[in-house]
Amino acid sequence: MSTVANPDPPPEPGPEETARALAELELYANHTTPDPRPTAPPAPVVPAAAPPGVTKRVRRLRAEVAEAHLLADLQGDDTPLLLDTPKVRKRRKAAQQAARLHALAQDPEMRAWQAARMRRLLVAAALVSLTLALAWSTAGVQLFAADGAPAWSPAWIFAWLVEPFLSLALLVVVGARAYLGTRGQPLNDRKLIRIEWLFLGLTLGMNAWPYLPGGLPDGTDFSLPRLVLHILGPIVAVAIVTALPVILAAFSRLNHDPAHGRDGGLTGLTYSADTxxxxxxxxxxxxxxxxxxxxxxxxxxxxxxxxxxDARAVRDAFRTHDG
Incomplete structure (x- = not known):
């Protein structure tokens, strides 16, 4: 029976290998075991010193240059220019309002209402002026009717009533003609016209006679300004009575449709895209x-x-085209 001989034992490590193994073991222990010693705080970061020559003026100028570059980039954007300023919005609002008022002024109903209002205003002003003119001539008529009567005598007092009842009779005729004229029924009866002229002629004659050469007292010189001043009232009354029927007749012939243009209306209107x-x-x-x-x-x-x-605008457009 054969026997196996024992292998040779490993050689013992030398001093260098032992030192190297101890160093590795110590390094491993340092990495795995926390160091019980307190760690020192990190050192503060010290800013790098500015290069020589970078003064406060240089930094300010550098900031201005950077700001200018940013402003140049922003100025290339036109978006702020597309926004309406308060002044532009105010003008646009006023323009829209003016356009709507103009369109409303072309409406036949609005034009008829404006004409009726103006007609009433003119008639009222004419009648007030006529009343004042007749009142102006009251003094001249009183002087003629008193015929030298003493002041505050019955003849002198009743002389003040001559002009008022003449004026009232005249205002009845003129007022009736004016009212009927505003309703499109002018009253041109010849008898009424003759009555008007009779009253006006009497008023004018009584105002003028005391200041004409034949009616002046002895020793009084004729004065044309005085004569004109006293006949001014009757002359104004004659002018109003003559002109008022003509004005009212013109109002009654008004055509309020702007398509015809017979009353100064606009023709050839430019219509909007919607119309x-x-x-x-x-x-x-x-x-x-x-x-x-x-x-x-x-x-x-x-x-x-x-x-x-819009319907009226379309209707007027077809009427203009047909006309």
Whole structure:
């Protein structure tokens, strides 16, 4: 029976290997075991010293240059210019209001209302002026009617009543003609016209006679300014009575449709884009036979389902074209 011989034992490590092994073991222990000693705080960061020559003036100029570059980049954006300023919005609001007022002024109903208001104003002013003119001539008529009667005598007092009852009779005729004229029924009866002229002639004659050469007292010189001053009232009354029927007759002939332009209305109006589209739609409906050739504003509004102002504008456009 054979036997196996024992292997040779490993050689013992030398001093260098032992030192190296101890060093590795110590390094491993230092990495795995926390150091019980307190750690020192990190050292503060000391800013780098500015290069020589960088003064406060240099830093300020550098900031201005950087700001200028940023402003140059922002100025290239036109977005702020697209916004309306308060002044622009105020002007746009005023322009829109003016456009709507102009469109409203072309409406026949508005034009009729304006004419009626102006007519009433003119009639009232004429009657007030006529009353004042007749009152002005009262003194001249009193002097003629008193015929030298003593002051405060019965003849002198009743002489003040001559002009008032003449003026009242004249105002009755003039007022009736003025009122009927405002209702489109001018009263041009010849008898009434003769009555007016009779009263005016009497008033003018009684005012002028005491200051004419034949009616002046002895030793009184004729004075043309005095004569004109006393006949001024009757002359104004004659002018008003003559002009008022003519003015009222002109008002009664007014045509308030601006399409005809007989009362100074605008012709050849320029329509907006919306109105032009409505006109085209209306023309198509007329061609299709759904609307008559000259439709009214009510029919246009019902057919197009638009506002009455737009319907009137379309109606006026077709009337202008037909005219």
């Amino acid at each position: 032009a589209r409505l006109i085209d739609r209306t023309q198509a409906l007329i061609t299709a036979g759904e609307l008559p050739d000259s439709p009214s504003a009510y029919k246009i509004q019902r057919a197009l389902r638009c506002g009455m102002d």
